[in-house]
Amino acid sequence: MSDRIPKGKLSAYDVQEIQDRVREKLGSSQKFGQIIGTQVFTILRQYARVLYYPLGSEAPWAFVQINGDAGSKPFVVLNTSRPVDEQVFGAACELYHIWFDLRGDIVASTDGDQDVLYDEATLRSESLANRFAAELLVEELTLRREMGTLLIKAKHIDVQAVLLLSSIFCVPYRTMTRRLLEIDVLSPKRFNELDALTPDELARLRTRYGIDHPKGDEQVSLDNLVDLSLSTYEQDRITFEKLEYLLSLNKIEAEDVGISKPKKSRMPSDEELDQLMEES
């Protein structure tokens, strides 16, 4: 996992509770025994408003904006600059926060001192979310079944096998190595050896073995922002200039959605003027 993700120890009771929760969620969504992978985006969409946005390869993988309103869906942002497997993992973590952990954490600082950014409760929450995501995306029975299908023997598991399993389950390499340790497929010694490989070494090995690792596609998709913008424009509630601005947030232009610039701009309404005054 990213070095920007905090680590924390969980008790056996915590792990048992997470596994129960994963079973419950896989059962209720009729996904038990399936490889979840990118299906997690569809699941997430049922519970959150998802914004896909390229935040840069060094930025957080994903985050959720939780609202105080009971009943309203939270916003989840997925960083499309990151590889797809990290987006998948990030989405699964946010599902944990939405389902089980709707408390208002905020982590934002400019001083780079990561040690002071997390209080104990936040650290624990992230550890629980990480474990939940790993269990959801790489459920033990499903993993063992795939290993059987691929004739991967626990005793002889090597980096190629771990890379292949990571690709099949669409999870980061380090999530898979940790998962194999958690279910006693890897010994701690073997885990440390496999976990010590650097990202560059892993990239070279993927190339060598022909194992796919989809990069982030820098996609921009902002829930229903475009539709809302067009609807309000069509109802003359916003100006063409405002429409252009809103569409620019989605990295598109009015022409992309079949709207041409009106020959004569109309005057903004009183409401828009009030709003502009408030914003300025």
Place this chain on the structure above:
Amino acid sequence: MGTQATYQIGQTIYALLKERGLTQQSLAENLGISKQVMNKIINGKKVMNVNELAQIAQVLRISTDALLVDLVSPPTSNTPVFAFKGVAVSDEDNEMLEVLRTIIGEIRLLEGLLDE
């Protein structure tokens, strides 16, 4: 280390800055503190003493009570907050958060317009 209380005060300050069209930088300069410390206050990561609270209230031209008012309310504020998978550590990260806050704000605004 911040607390829920310092976070709420930070959010109140942030909202007042926006309302008054002021920047964090200008408030920091008025208080004679660095932008980094200001950022910690806004994000609830710095516990302030009474003097600092009074200074901020003075610059924002409100009473210190107004800064603390949310603390006595039940924790059902509609103020949205972000929780991360990862840690925002740089100025770029914080700028990016502003863009996302803007996007989410615009979505809510448009929905409000259509609901009228």
